[in-house]
Amino acid sequence: MTPFEVGLLMTGVLLVLVVLGVRVAFAAAFTGLVGLIIHFSMKMGFERGFFVALKMAGTIPHSKSVTYALSVLPTFILIGFLAFYAGFTKQLFEAAKRWLGWLPGGMAVGTVFSTAGFAAVSGASVATAAVFARVAIPEMLNAGYSKRLSAAVVAAGGTLASLIPPSAILVIYAILVEQSVGKLLIAGFLPGVFSALIYVGIIVAVSAWRGDAPPVKGYTWMERIESVPGTLPIIAVVAIIFCSFFFGLATPTEAGSLGAFVVLVVAFAKGMKTKQLGQALHETAKLTVMIFTLIWGVLVYVRFLGFAGLPDAFKDFIVGLEFSPWVVMICILLAYAVLGMFMDAIGMLILTLPVVYPAVIALNGGEGVSAADSAFGMSGEACAIWFGILVVKMAELCLITPPIGLNCFVVSGVRPDIPVQEVFRGCIPFFVADVLTIAGLLAFPSIITILPSLMG
């Protein structure tokens, strides 16, 4: 067997193992390790080959995990769990309701903004949907909103989590593809806001047309201003992260730590107990180790793939296709949409990017290509950022797509009186909006690339 054939064989084994439900991190480490052993055994005999492979694989967990760039991850995750335990949700919703209730569907608009804010800080789409289903849906129903709209807004609003900083998933993407973490996070900001505004447009249009979401009036300016301080911690965290990167004041780890510290202080001021802090820390540690294990497990496999020459072969295959690069790009994104229906977004990214990302960059014309010579009209770095935002947006879309859009199930689970089909039906306009957003981001990449390009 040639090394390339071994690569193909082991990739097949990995796919089978993952589909059969072996934990992804270890399935990847297993195939990588066995692949390395086979590879080196063929070169230098089993005994020597085995030890070369073993020693090589043995260095990867430590050397790939213990890098400063990755240290930002637990700080972002910590912000999320602390924000959760501190419970900023009610004040956020209250403020949004007072300021925006007068619009047709105004409370739904307020829900989108408050879920977007909370989801951004907590980084947890699904949990956001669960919390807001409890906070926002009863109030919307009381105000005479239809069940379908109320439930759908909560389910869809949660999906805005991954684009607005701080976003752990964008950090993982940036590190995997060796791009600036700061630029990726800044790049997510406009598309995140853009998505939220499109949601708002849809809500206002649908409510005005159907009349199932009457405006809520009667808040004085005084009441509105009184509601602002409760939202400050969330705004502060987003502002700290955004400004730290945009003006280059702090490294990602420092900015994340500062954000976590602010949330911690506010949480204690609001009466968080040490027990809750302990729980938040425990959960943070669990999620952190899960992500790190996934990263090193997959990197063992990627090291083997490199020897087998598979990423290069895939790259040549993609570049050699006779379709327009745009068609290929859309197909790749559709493949992610399908994959996202069966797999968690983080797992999907870490598993596929080492092979898919080089191909996408090659499709654009290579890493150092100038905007003028490239297939998508942007430089290699801009293409990396653009693709990252698109893929993450795609993964979020899967949370409200049948058959297993988890956000819809969560909302229906909190409100057993609203069947899950009803939530999915309510989400159709948002699904269409997301598809249009993705089309918009494909057609006008500058929405994504303009802020990072200003960072210099």
Added chain:
Amino acid sequence: MMTSDTGGRSGTERPTTYIRFDGWLAHVENAFNMFAAFSILALMLLAVAQVFGRLFFNTPIPGFIDITEQAMAIFAFAGVAYCQRVGGHIRMEIVLGKLHGRSLYICEMIGVILIAFTVALLIWGSWFHFDRSWNIGDSTMDIRLPTWPSKLMVPVALSLLFLRLLMQIYGYARLVADPSRAPVAVPVIENVEEVAQHEIEEAFGEETAEGGTK
């Protein structure tokens, strides 16, 4: 999705030695995870001190990056066994979710055996990595911290994981032998409604706690 009919079996049939060892192992795992958790908190405070020191007093913490990198091994590895116990490492359950009884447990057991095999080899490999830095007295670039303690973390954490995997192999083996037994000390599969329910319970727990503090 998984219905386990205990069929009138009483507690006396529960494997008590196994459960006792499981409980003991769980304590160690919890301690390791708590260690990881506090290292994250400590890193966060250190970084805050670093930012304030640098921006306002122009005195950054010496060797901040070295310290962070070496300490990262704690939260990158210490919780790995805990995470395996609670079923926190992600996977695809689309096929497993369709299986029942013995076929399900056989699949699960083969999966765990594969993981145990991989982890055993990686303990060996990562021990070499530690051993090398121990022998040559390797240290970090800036403030010359020795790198071996952080490299030792990998084989230690993986060994703990290996014990957990052995427990799970046994746990699945007794279910393969008799699928009507109640699952003990193995994570159970949930379908999408149950996952949703789980998420809700977690969110509710927090909401209730929040309400209690007001």
